[in-house]
Amino acid sequence: MIAYLGRRVVQSVLILLGVSLITFALLYLLPADPVRQIAGRSATPETVESIRRQLGLDQPFVVQYWQYLTSLLSGDLGRSYIQRSEVTELIVSRLPASLLLMVGAIACEVVIGLTMGLIAAVKRGTATDQSLMVASFVGVSAPQFVVGLLLLYVFAVRLGWFPIGGYGTWRHLVLPSLTMGILGAGWYARMMRSSMIDVLRQDYVRTARAKGLARSAIIFRHALPNAILPVIAMIGIDIGIFMGGIVVVESVFGWPGIGQLAWQAIQRIDIPIIMGVTLVSAFAIVLGNLLADTVAPFIDPRIKLR
Amino acid sequence: MNVEDIKRSGQAASESGSIRPVLSVSGLSVAVRGEEGERDVVSDLTFGLMRGETLCIAGESGSGKSMTALAIMGLLPQPAARIRSGSIRLGDQDLAALSESEMRRIRGNRIAMIFQEPMTSLNPVLSIGRQLTEAIEAHPSLPRSDSRLRALEALKAVRIPDAERRLEHYPHELSGGMRQRVMIAMALALNPDVLIADEPTTALDVTVQGEVLELLRDLQREHGTSVILITHDMGVVAEMADRVIVMRDGRMVEQGRAADIFNRPQADYTRELLAAVPRIGGGRMAEDRQDAANMPAELVHVGDLHVRFDLRGGFFGRVDRRVHAVEGVSFSIAPHETLSLVGESGCGKSTTAKAIAGLVPYIGSISIGGQDLSALSRKERKAVRRNVQMIFQDPFASLDPRMRVGDLVAEPLLIHGLGDREQRRAQIAALFECVGLSADQMERYPHEFSGGQRQRICIARALALRPKLIIADESVSALDVSVQARVLRLLKELQREFGVAYLFISHDMAVVENISDRVAVMYLGQIVEMGTRDQIFSNPCHPYTKRLIEAVPVPDPGRRRARFARLDSEIPSAVRRIGDEPRKLKLEDVGDGHLVAT
Numbered sequence: 064m065i066a067y068l069g070r071r072v073v074q075s076v077l078i079l080l081g082v083s084l085i086t087f088a089l090l091y092l093l094p095a096d097p098v099r100q101i102a103g104r105s106a107t108p109e110t111v112e113s114i115r116r117q118l119g120l121d122q123p124f125v126v127q128y129w130q131y132l133t134s135l136l137s138g139d140l141g142r143s144y145i146q147r148s149e150v151t152e153l154i155v156s157r158l159p160a161s162l163l164l165m166v167g168a169i170a171c172e173v174v175i176g177l178t179m180g181l182i183a184a185v186k187r188g189t190a191t192d193q194s195l196m197v198a199s200f201v202g203v204s205a206p207q208f209v210v211g212l213l214l215l216y217v218f219a220v221r222l223g224w225f226p227i228g229g230y231g232t233w234r235h236l237v238l239p240s241l242t243m244g245i246l247g248a249g250w251y252a253r254m255m256r257s258s259m260i261d262v263l264r265q266d267y268v269r270t271a272r273a274k275g276l277a278r279s280a281i282i283f284r285h286a287l288p289n290a291i292l293p294v295i296a297m298i299g300i301d302i303g304i305f306m307g308g309i310v311v312v313e314s315v316f317g318w319p320g321i322g323q324l325a326w327q328a329i330q331r332i333d334i335p336i337i338m339g340v341t342l343v344s345a346f347a348i349v350l351g352n353l354l355a356d357t358v359a360p361f362i363d364p365r366i367k368l369r
Numbered sequence: 370m371n372v373e374d375i376k377r378s379g380q381a382a383s384e385s386g387s388i389r390p391v392l393s394v395s396g397l398s399v400a401v402r403g404e405e406g407e408r409d410v411v412s413d414l415t416f417g418l419m420r421g422e423t424l425c426i427a428g429e430s431g432s433g434k435s436m437t438a439l440a441i442m443g444l445l446p447q448p449a450a451r452i453r454s455g456s457i458r459l460g461d462q463d464l465a466a467l468s469e470s471e472m473r474r475i476r477g478n479r480i481a482m483i484f485q486e487p488m489t490s491l492n493p494v495l496s497i498g499r500q501l502t503e504a505i506e507a508h509p510s511l512p513r514s515d516s517r518l519r520a521l522e523a524l525k526a527v528r529i530p531d532a533e534r535r536l537e538h539y540p541h542e543l544s545g546g547m548r549q550r551v552m553i554a555m556a557l558a559l560n561p562d563v564l565i566a567d568e569p570t571t572a573l574d575v576t577v578q579g580e581v582l583e584l585l586r587d588l589q590r591e592h593g594t595s596v597i598l599i600t601h602d603m604g605v606v607a608e609m610a611d612r613v614i615v616m617r618d619g620r621m622v623e624q625g626r627a628a629d630i631f632n633r634p635q636a637d638y639t640r641e642l643l644a645a646v647p648r649i650g651g652g653r654m655a656e657d658r659q660d661a662a663n664m665p666a667e668l669v670h671v672g673d674l675h676v677r678f679d680l681r682g683g684f685f686g687r688v689d690r691r692v693h694a695v696e697g698v699s700f701s702i703a704p705h706e707t708l709s710l711v712g713e714s715g716c717g718k719s720t721t722a723k724a725i726a727g728l729v730p731y732i733g734s735i736s737i738g739g740q741d742l743s744a745l746s747r748k749e750r751k752a753v754r755r756n757v758q759m760i761f762q763d764p765f766a767s768l769d770p771r772m773r774v775g776d777l778v779a780e781p782l783l784i785h786g787l788g789d790r791e792q793r794r795a796q797i798a799a800l801f802e803c804v805g806l807s808a809d810q811m812e813r814y815p816h817e818f819s820g821g822q823r824q825r826i827c828i829a830r831a832l833a834l835r836p837k838l839i840i841a842d843e844s845v846s847a848l849d850v851s852v853q854a855r856v857l858r859l860l861k862e863l864q865r866e867f868g869v870a871y872l873f874i875s876h877d878m879a880v881v882e883n884i885s886d887r888v889a890v891m892y893l894g895q896i897v898e899m900g901t902r903d904q905i906f907s908n909p910c911h912p913y914t915k916r917l918i919e920a921v922p923v924p925d926p927g928r929r930r931a932r933f934a935r936l937d938s939e940i941p942s943a944v945r946r947i948g949d950e951p952r953k954l955k956l957e958d959v960g961d962g963h964l965v966a967t
Contacts, residue, residue, distance in 0.1 A: 275477035
């Protein structure tokens with residue numbers, strides 16, 4: 064187990080290095096010039112060149128990347144070009160909001176998705192099953208900004224149950240979490256349903272029935288732990304999808320997280336912030352996958368981490 | 370004995386006085402809904418089960434025997450199957466009329482069931498102890514605190530060594546035989562009146578089968594349980610049954626005392642069924658080959674073959690353990706000859722076959738037609754390998770469902786670029802005739818054929834390249850006995866006609882005895898005994914060979930074994946730490962080429 068974790072940590076560091084290299088190279092090859100953005104339209108060519116020198120952007124790619132990497136290893140993500148403050152500080156101040164949103168969204172999709180999938184599988188072939196699957200299909204196919212605006216209109220504008228935007232109380236959290244979670248909930252409902260149907264057909268479920276166990280014991284003790292395994296692996300992968308969604312949802316709801324930070328930075332080609340947010344997201348994805356893989360042996364004793 | 374036991378035995382005594390059956394089924398019909406509407410899979414079945422009796426329901430696949438069992442348990446697959454008519458009386462209750470919650474109280478408590486597949490019948494994520502105690506707690510006849518004690522007793526009763534520790538184990542840590550014992554422990558924990566065992570030993574190795582059958586017999590004697598044993602194996606029927614019901618297509622063909630069924634079968638079908646059962650020392654299909662000495666040397670030579678699989682572990686993922694699947698196996702096969710490799714699961718017989726077919730990497734030498742494969746280039750090897758074809762165990766899984774069977778058989782020709790379209794077609798048509806199918810069936814898809822027909826298609830595919838050697842890996846194991854007999858006959862005919870040699874891999878000693886010229890017995894990756902069929906079956910020398918032959922149930926109730934020698938330990942694992950090499954067995958000639966490990 065410890066050897067496994069050690070190996071995974073080494074792998075994770077390599078992945079993050081790879082992500083940093085690829086992102087850095089893409090931003091370097093970008094046809095737009097960040098220095099022009101900083102200097103403004105009226106700047107003279109001399110000013111532009113002097114800013115370029117100041118930021119070290121006149122250096123060859125390898126030198127630039129090496130400088131970024133060495134300061135990264137000492138925990139320094141650089142300074143924002145536009146906002147004139149440390150990227151680390153900017154991210155740290157906004158990360159809690161994004162993490163909160165992510166936890167809320169995961170809770171939504173797991174609770175809604177798994178419940179829907181479970182009920183659909185147990186009631187397979189009935190009208191309940193069919194309507195749940197139609198609902199999940201809508202969840203999967205609706206774009207997030209549409210879902211977000213719809214929820215805002217119904218629950219914030221018309222009914223006034225939740226605030227329209229902002230951050231602070233649990234009421235603020237509900238609509239953004241739902242918006243992010245509905246997509247995943249649809250996927251989970253479908254996955255849980257097929258996984259559960261498959262498990263309910265297994266010989267050991269028949270054995271459990273032959274013992275005279277109650278229906279609830281068969282479903283929750285015998286079938287559910289077996290059916291949930293593929294779904295857990297999915298949650299790890301999901302964090303990556305979240306990072307994409309967070310940019311849209313945070314903009315719609317004015318949620319002060321790193322998604323908004325990234326959105327602003329992309330518009331102004333603020334390379335240090337883009338790099339920082341990308342690395343933090345990659346870290347979250349790697350960590351999420353590692354957690355999902357580490358949890359699996361506690362549910363299924365056949366899985367050994369070597 | 371608790372109060373309930375006493376009550377039950379009292380009831381039994383009064384019942385036996387009036388000779389009332391414990392369970393009586395009358396006019397039972399089970400219907401299954403399919404695409405063409407409802408169809409009876411069991412029709413008008415009537416029988417009674419006496420206290421302490423073992424009733425065997427025998428029949429081939431599709432005879433309705435398992436459906437009968439599931440109907441009694443109230444476990445028919447929903448919503449497709451239902452009891453259409455008839456009654457199932459347990460004491461005074463009609464089980465067919467009970468609601469699900471009433472039936473739940475009967476299941477596991479008064480009627481218990483064990484299933485065919487011990488590997489999948491236990492929940493992989495719950496410990497053995499948990500699965501046993503929940504079976505006991507499902508029927509609250511004793512305080513919860515006692516259920517663990519009761520579980521432990523049940524495990525001890527099925528002779529699981531170190532029962533206390535086993536309670537904490539998970540199913541995957543137990544062998545197939547051990548898992549089936551846990552299933553039996555679970556079924557008998559509450560002392561049910563009736564135990565239904567649906568093919569309980571079919572998935573087990575033959576020596577383990579012997580032990581499990583004996584265990585069932587002993588437990589039945591101790592508890593006076595009535596047993597319904599469902600099996601396709603007439604050997605098991607002869608070994609276990611007091612009475613026998615023979616079923617076919619959902620109907621009872623014949624019923625009677627075991628001795629009568631075997632000695633004086635009334636129905637034609639029973640006679641056919643019994644005639645098809647392979648027996649050791651029974652009808653011999655292989656002609657005795659006196660000319661073995663003056664046959665051209667060897668078609669295949671395997672010398673000091675090793676197949677090992679590395680297992681990795683530790684921080685750097687270094688190889689730290691190794692599966693010693695095949696350890697220094699040497700043998701040769703002459704043209705026109707059938708060599709059988711026998712042994713129990715994990716002994717390395719299939720891996721040996723795969724090495725010859727080029728499907729796993731190996732160390733050692735394999736030569737085919739005098740050419741050593743390791744000395745050849747890739748292209749030359751492909752040409753030589755054309756002479757070796759395989760037929761696998763499962764005819765359902767080894768044919769691509771989306772291809773026409775004609776194309777499937779033609780595929781090897783296509784891969785090796787032989788003949789043009791018309792020539793290939795003519796050749797395939799001839800092959801279909803050869804294996805007893807008609808040429809106009811070439812355009813159909815695999816699902817339109819029965820299991821036996823599909824295995825014929827697999828044989829036709831193997832023959833397409835006119836190979837010199839066909840490897841048949843458990844090729845008849847999944848077939849019903851009557852189909853099995855026909856396929857075996859076909860294999861022999863093809864051998865006469867085309868002169869192919871067979872490497873026949875099987876766990877079924879009776880089949881092996883019928884088809885082989887020579888036999889090699891494998892144990893833990895090594896050959897422990899090799900010789901002609903007569904040498905092996907008439908004069909088995911190695912203790913393991915003796916055990917294998919003894920373990921085969923004889924399809925004759927008159928020759929029932931008194932006791933089966935019990936093996937106290939399980940077959941050791943072939944996984945070893947690096948550096949811990951297995952001991953190499955030396956084969957010694959005990960006369961006329963009969964080799965025995967010392």
